[in-house]
Every structure is written in C-alpha cells, then in structure tokens.
Amino acid sequence: MDILYKNLLAFSWQDLVMIAIGCLLIYLAISKGMEPSLLLPMGFGTILVNIPFSDALVGPIHELYSAGIANELFPLLLFIGIGAMIDFGPLLSNPKLMLFGAAAQFGIFFTLCMASMFFPDFRDYFSIAIIGAADGPTSIAVANKLGSQYVGAITVAAYSYMALVPVIQPPVIKLLTSKKERMIRMPYEQKAVSKRTRILFPIIITVVAAAIIPQATALIGFLMFGNLIRECGVLDSLSNTAQNVLANLITIFLGISVAFNMTADKFLQVDTLLIMGLGLIAFIVDTAGGVLFAKFLNLFSKKKVNPMIGAAGISAFPMSGRIVHKMALEEDPQNFLLMHSIGVNVSGQIASVIAGGIILNIAAKLLGG
Numbered sequence: 001m002d003i004l005y006k007n008l009l010a011f012s013w014q015d016l017v018m019i020a021i022g023c024l025l026i027y028l029a030i031s032k033g034m035e036p037s038l039l040l041p042m043g044f045g046t047i048l049v050n051i052p053f054s055d056a057l058v059g060p061i062h063e064l065y066s067a068g069i070a071n072e073l074f075p076l077l078l079f080i081g082i083g084a085m086i087d088f089g090p091l092l093s094n095p096k097l098m099l100f101g102a103a104a105q106f107g108i109f110f111t112l113c114m115a116s117m118f119f120p121d122f123r124d125y126f127s128i129a130i131i132g133a134a135d136g137p138t139s140i141a142v143a144n145k146l147g148s149q150y151v152g153a154i155t156v157a158a159y160s161y162m163a164l165v166p167v168i169q170p171p172v173i174k175l176l177t178s179k180k181e182r183m184i185r186m187p188y189e190q191k192a193v194s195k196r197t198r199i200l201f202p203i204i205i206t207v208v209a210a211a212i213i214p215q216a217t218a219l220i221g222f223l224m225f226g227n228l229i230r231e232c233g234v235l236d237s238l239s240n241t242a243q244n245v246l247a248n249l250i251t252i253f254l255g256i257s258v259a260f261n262m263t264a265d266k267f268l269q270v271d272t273l274l275i276m277g278l279g280l281i282a283f284i285v286d287t288a289g290g291v292l293f294a295k296f297l298n299l300f301s302k303k304k305v306n307p308m309i310g311a312a313g314i315s316a317f318p319m320s321g322r323i324v325h326k327m328a329l330e331e332d333p334q335n336f337l338l339m340h341s342i343g344v345n346v347s348g349q350i351a352s353v354i355a356g357g358i359i360l361n362i363a364a365k366l367l368g369g
Helices: 002-009 013-031 036-049 060-069 073-085 089-093 095-103 106-115 122-133 136-146 151-163 165-176 195-212 214-231 236-261 270-298 307-313 319-331 338-368
Strands: none
Touching: 013 036, 013 151, 036 060, 036 151, 036 236, 060 073, 060 236, 073 136, 073 214, 073 236, 089 095, 089 195, 089 338, 095 270, 095 307, 095 338, 106 122, 106 270, 106 338, 122 136, 122 151, 122 270, 122 338, 136 151, 136 214, 136 236, 136 338, 151 165, 151 236, 151 270, 165 270, 165 307, 165 319, 195 214, 195 338, 214 236, 214 338, 270 307, 307 319, 307 338, 319 338
C-alpha cells in the first residue's frame, strides 16, 4: 500500500492533463473516426509516457523512436504504402491539373512567414509551416530532420486537421465562390494512359525532383517507388501488402513512437496552442490558394474550370477530392467532378512532398551559412 500511495502521489497535474489528452485522442479515434490508425496508438502512447516511473519512455517507446522516427524510417516506409494506393491516371490524363496542386501549397509559405514572427529558431518555424502540406508523414519527416523541439505538437496538428478536412474546407470554398461558379460543369474526357506511361511516370518524377531538389529525394523516391510497385503489373501481391499490411503496421508504430515527444514538459506549453492555430491557418490558406488560383485562370480561359477543384490540391488524399465532388453534387446533382478533383488531389500529394524538399533545401542553406 505504501508503494501504491507513493506512486499515486508522484502524479503531477501536468501528468494528469497529458493523460487526459491521450484519452481525448483515443476518443476522437474511436467515436469520431478521426485518423484512428494513428490517433489511437498516439493517444495510448501519450498515456504510457506520462505515468511516473514508467519504463515505457526510456524503454520500448524510446527504442521505437530511435529506430523509426529519429532516422525518418517510419515516414518513408509509410510513403511506400501511400504510393501504392495512388492511381495517377486522372492526373496523367490531364497533366495541367498539377498546377492546382502547386497552388494549394501556398499555405505552407504563408504560415512560414507568420510562424517566423513567433518562433526565433528557423528549424521550428520551418517545421511548423510544413503542417500546411496536409501530409502527416511529410510533416514528421521534415520536423524531425530539422530537429524541431515541437515534433509531437506538429504531428497532432497535422493529423488532426487532416481528419477535419470535411469541416475546414467547405466553409472556405463557399466563402470564395458563388453558386454559379460552384455549378460549373467540367465534362470528363477519359483518355487512355498506357502501361508504359504509368511505369515511366514515377521514375521520371523521382529523377527530375531529385535533380532539382536533392533534399526531396528520399521523400519523393519512396512515394514513387510505392506507385511503381502498383503499376508494374508483376508485383500485385506486394502492392496489396504495401497498401494494407505495411501501411497499417507502420502507422501504428509511427503513432506510438511520436508519443515519445508527448511528455508534459514538451507538450504543455503556450507554443503548442500557437502551433495548433498556425496549423489551422495553413490549411485554410492552402484551400483558399487553390480556389483563388482556379478563379484566376478562369479570367483568361474560354473553357472555365470549377474553382472548387483548386481546393482539392492539398495532400489529404482522397478526402479532399471527395469533398469537392460532394459539394458539386449538392449544387447540381448532374455535376460529376470526382475524376477532376481526384486528379488535383494526387497532384497535391506530389506537390506537398516537393514543398517539403524545398523547405529542407532552404534550411540546409541556412545551416550551411
């Protein structure tokens, strides 16, 4: 009884708050279905590392963090699974959709400027900005590679807002578009994409991106390798494994490993709330950037595009593409934008990884200087 009493007294209010946060993440994962494969292990890991005298922090969770997060292994392996899930067919049928994916990354650089006003260390505000990539693995990889002290908060923000895309995006889209614009129809002309093109695409993207931004080689390379497994046609069983078993297993390890940075002394800071706020701004500006870019193109184009597809340029695949399609059907039941919005959505996946490489490239020059 003395030992039990002593252990109970060892709990500080900060420990209890973090345990409550862990329980909240588990609740959101189970009851609200918000990124359950990541938030559930992250929530349970948060509970484990905030129990006084726990051996989890210095034992298995520390080992997982060192083996998979400190060297960016888990995010990169997860990219193989994500790449195997993506069908670049709609993008290859209409390559100009890549422009919308690029435009929807504006939130990253806008947030970088804002975060620089609050955080003195460029490694921190560069890492916070990448929340705008709407890509959890990229956020973790960049933040960890830069050595940010806010990896835990950045991860929670990135994945939470990815899950909240159906809540965040529609109001922004409606604010920036008229009903008439949302009703613009875009007939889909299906074009055959040869197997050779599908195989060459990931190879060419990897070589070109790596040549321009060497710091993006691992990020884009593992994503494209996963896609090559999907498209080569001789590794179907491996492709299915990458999409399901590998992606799910790595996500679990990723979630519980990130909890290493979810201790009270690292997480319970005013800076955490600031990071959450900046992350929300990044998602909003990403959405606005894509929509406004589409509206800008319509000023010079005879063949109008529905501005809503610009919002699908964020990397939250396939949620953002489906949201745009759903909003189009609400305005006009005969307006099918799914293929266009998914094409923009997969382009956003590529653009977000390249944006992460640009951030790392700039940071490398600052460190070198």
